[in-house]
Amino acid sequence: MKLRVDEDICIGCGACQAICPEVFDVDGVAKVVVDEISEEVKDDAIDAMEGCPVAAIVEEKEEEK
Numbered sequence: 001m002k003l004r005v006d007e008d009i010c011i012g013c014g015a016c017q018a019i020c021p022e023v024f025d026v027d028g029v030a031k032v033v034v035d036e037i038s039e040e041v042k043d044d045a046i047d048a049m050e051g052c053p054v055a056a057i058v059e060e061k062e063e064e065k
């Protein structure tokens, strides 16, 4: 599973980093700091994605590349 943050939408609230610091780093806007979301942090990463107030975190599907 791969995630990315749409930096045009992100408001830098920091919620994703608070929920899943292994995956998200917020410095102005959020960034995904891992290439692939590991099974260990996947549930937290999904919680962060669903908890983003502006839905800036999106899953990157392989076929969309």
Ligand code: SF4
Pocket (backbone or CB within 6 Å): 005, 009, 010, 011, 012, 013, 014, 015, 016, 017, 024, 026, 029, 030, 051, 052, 053, 054, 055, 056, 057
């Ligand atoms: S929760 Fe959403 S809006 Fe907030 S910093 Fe993370 S990606 Fe940006």
